[in-house]
Ligand SMILES: [Zn+2]
């Protein structure tokens with residue numbers, strides 16, 4: 001049985017219609033002790049509907065209400081997935097400080113206000129150039145932004161742009177990846193294992209095994225596991241693989257968060 005799922009989207013996200021009660025009931029049924037609802041807070045992206053920049057007043061109120069109702073059955077964490085870009089950090093700092101968040105995922109979904117999913121950023125670049133561009137942006141984000149708990153799906157740049165951009169020669173990017181991981185660790189932050197790669201035909205978790213291995217070699221300790229589900233059916237999907245990876249790396253703890261403070265949970 002799995003302990004928690006720390007990356008779940010609900011109908012408050014621009015790309016999900018899932019009902020919160022259904023998510024909670026499903027998580028209880030799965031025997032989870034904790035879940036973090038991490039709806040998208042995505043600001044400063046061109047051509048993205050305003051639904052992505054969620055109404056935090058409403059969202060926070062609803063999560064806190066459900067947190068209280070279900071407190072004897074499951075711990076519900078007030079989370080958010082902040083789609084940070086180097087030029088939007090002030091916005092996120094302001095929003096995140098305003099509410100009693102337990103858990104914040106920082107993710108790079110776009111660069112220069114353009115969503116990676118649109119395929120525009122990839123135009124005229126080779127796969128290596130695109131990945132280098134992406135990782136350098138992530139590095140800039142982790143250097144400048146500190147209002148988060150874990151960095152989301154660190155290498156998911158391979159998901160977008162078509163088959164030409166799939167796969168990665170990790171060795172070519174290891175230097176900048178190392179810098180990213182070191183910055184995260186030295187800032188007292190962590191990363192997540194995001195199992196959604198399997199749903200997007202990538203047949204792997206984010207980040208890929210060599211990056212996870214490197215994270216722990218460099219002294220990384222804080223780690224959450226998340227399905228990135230937008231439908232309740234995906235909650236804890238492919239977690240068996242994530243747990244197997246941790247076993248292979250001899251990692252015995254995952255992290256839970258309360259008001260942004262990490263707590264270590266023994267998983268085996
Ligand atoms: Zn994301």
Ligand SMILES: [Zn+2]
Pocket residue numbers: 007009081228
């Ligand atoms: Zn997500």
